[in-house]
Amino acid sequence: SGKFCVIGLGNFGSHCARELFELGNDVIALDKNRSVVNNMRDFVSQAIVADATKKDMLESIELEDVDAVIISVGSNISTSILVTLYLKELGVKEIVVKALDDDHGRILNQVGATRIIFPEKDMAIKTAQVLSDPNLTDFIPLYGDYLVAEVPIPDQLDGTSLEDARLKRDYSLQVLAIKDENSGVTDISPDPEHILRKGELLTVLGRQEDVDRFRNL
Amino acid sequence: SGKFCVIGLGNFGSHCARELFELGNDVIALDKNRSVVNNMRDFVSQAIVADATKKDMLESIELEDVDAVIISVGSNISTSILVTLYLKELGVKEIVVKALDDDHGRILNQVGATRIIFPEKDMAIKTAQVLSDPNLTDFIPLYGDYLVAEVPIPDQLDGTSLEDARLKRDYSLQVLAIKDENSGVTDISPDPEHILRKGELLTVLGRQEDVDRFRNL
Numbered sequence: 001s002g003k004f005c006v007i008g009l010g011n012f013g014s015h016c017a018r019e020l021f022e023l024g025n026d027v028i029a030l031d032k033n034r035s036v037v038n039n040m041r042d043f044v045s046q047a048i049v050a051d052a053t054k055k056d057m058l059e060s061i062e063l064e065d066v067d068a069v070i071i072s073v074g075s076n077i078s079t080s081i082l083v084t085l086y087l088k089e090l091g092v093k094e095i096v097v098k099a100l101d102d103d104h105g106r107i108l109n110q111v112g113a114t115r116i117i118f119p120e121k122d123m124a125i126k127t128a129q130v131l132s133d134p135n136l137t138d139f140i141p142l143y144g145d146y147l148v149a150e151v152p153i154p155d156q157l158d159g160t161s162l163e164d165a166r167l168k169r170d171y172s173l174q175v176l177a178i179k180d181e182n183s184g185v186t187d188i189s190p191d192p193e194h195i196l197r198k199g200e201l202l203t204v205l206g207r208q209e210d211v212d213r214f215r216n217l
Numbered sequence: 218s219g220k221f222c223v224i225g226l227g228n229f230g231s232h233c234a235r236e237l238f239e240l241g242n243d244v245i246a247l248d249k250n251r252s253v254v255n256n257m258r259d260f261v262s263q264a265i266v267a268d269a270t271k272k273d274m275l276e277s278i279e280l281e282d283v284d285a286v287i288i289s290v291g292s293n294i295s296t297s298i299l300v301t302l303y304l305k306e307l308g309v310k311e312i313v314v315k316a317l318d319d320d321h322g323r324i325l326n327q328v329g330a331t332r333i334i335f336p337e338k339d340m341a342i343k344t345a346q347v348l349s350d351p352n353l354t355d356f357i358p359l360y361g362d363y364l365v366a367e368v369p370i371p372d373q374l375d376g377t378s379l380e381d382a383r384l385k386r387d388y389s390l391q392v393l394a395i396k397d398e399n400s401g402v403t404d405i406s407p408d409p410e411h412i413l414r415k416g417e418l419l420t421v422l423g424r425q426e427d428v429d430r431f432r433n434l
């Protein structure tokens with residue numbers, strides 16, 4: 001397990017600090033708002049009330065050996081930029097920052113952030129893609145144009161075994177799971193002898209165009 | 218393609234409206250702030266300046282046949298609750314709402330929201346999990362305790378073909394892709410004859426404990 005520091009305990013920061021702590025890590029949580037810090041005391045290793053833009057304060061909490069610092073300090077852009085700059089100068093190797101928009105993200109990159117997070121934008125795009133395609137119950141963008149999607153079983157494969165359906169060879173789709181729509185039971189990494197039934201949903205990995213072609217069979 | 222209405226054009230709403238439009242859907246974007254609406258005119262089918270809490274206004278924009286309405290109206294909880302209630306009464310079948318926290322989410326569920334989104338919380342948890350486990354370059358929670366993760370190739374499998382490594386039979390892991398760390402090239406749905414080399418990263422689907430066991434070989 002590792003050691004982390006989370007600066008700014010709003011929605012994003014507080015969930016991040018709690019999750020890191022629950023995963024068994026050492027977590028220092030810091031915010032300038034006393035009541036927010038008090039709420040976190042039971043859920044982290046150390047909770048500190050301080051203004052992160054004071055460089056001497058950052059120096060006093062020994063951040064050299066942390067695995068990462070996560071910054072999410074609200075809508076004042078200059079605060080996150082300043083804090084990122086100081087941490088870079090103190091030698092912190094991984095600086096993760098929540099950005100408000102693309103311009104903010106670019107500046108943070110320049111001053112030393114190693115990873116930029118856009119929670120609203122990322123979730124908005126994913127929500128739009130899932131809503132726009134009713135068959136994508138939930139899709140997971142993997143590499144480039146490959147994705148993981150759920151597709152219904154076409155009529156012509158009803159009653160065929162997974163092995164005989166030759167999904168990889170004939171349709172370029174790798175089957176990850178099969179879900180029975182009625183019972184809701186999901187069979188992950190199914191056996192080749194599994195008989196496909198209409199009403200089941202296949203979770204497949206493949207290119208967007210192969211997924212679309214299969215859906216329109 | 219479908220028809221959607223997006224109410225509230227902040228960070229989340231504006232990205233959602235644009236993405237839905239880019240995917241070829243009919244999109245009505247609505248906000249009470251005139252300058253925000255003007256910025257969206259080129260990126261949606263119709264942009265309207267209006268206060269969504271006025272029920273007669275919602276009635277005038279013919280929402281009966283939309284596939285979904287997406288609501289993200291900022292930190293005033295009562296606004297999103299009121300708008301959700303009116304849309305439910307107007308017969309809108311899918312109402313997607315961005316919630317501020319779990320309590321807000323519970324109330325929205327009661328008044329008729331069909332899908333609740335917590336962008337900050339979801340992204341915070343995912344960020345913490347990826348940071349906490351350096352080998353999880355990026356993981357994708359699938360069903361229950363199954364996930365998709367990237368793992369390095371252990372010494373004992375160096376030089377073995379994918380087929381002979383019998384990853385599914387001996388380690389309960391399904392290989393989705395193989396990435397060469399040096400060249401950055403990713404081979405999705407690799408051939409069984411692929412020879413595994415140290416320095417390659419395997420993207421696998423499996424249970425958390427099977428992924429951990431494989432990593433500690």
Ligand SMILES: Nc1ncnc2c1ncn2[C@@H]1O[C@H](COP(=O)(O)OP(=O)(O)OP(=O)(O)O)[C@@H](O)[C@H]1O
Pocket residue numbers: 007008009010011012013030031032033036050051052053072073074075079098337
């Ligand atoms: N200079 C600072 N030093 C320490 N903490 C700060 C400083 N400036 C702001 N903060 C804290 O950062 C937190 C920011 O939370 P806020 O909810 O505004 O934004 P966010 O976390 O970026 O967004 P969200 O809540 O949507 O995730 C607040 O708790 C605030 O007290």
Ligand SMILES: Nc1ncnc2c1ncn2[C@@H]1O[C@H](COP(=O)(O)OP(=O)(O)OP(=O)(O)O)[C@@H](O)[C@H]1O
Pocket residue numbers: 120224225226227228229230247248249250253267268269270289290291292296315
């Ligand atoms: N009654 C209302 N009718 C129409 N629009 C509204 C109403 N109340 C708020 N809005 C609009 O909703 C938008 C809310 O954006 P805001 O950025 O505050 O929140 P958000 O979208 O939930 O958060 P984020 O920007 O982090 O995604 C604003 O553009 C605001 O004008």
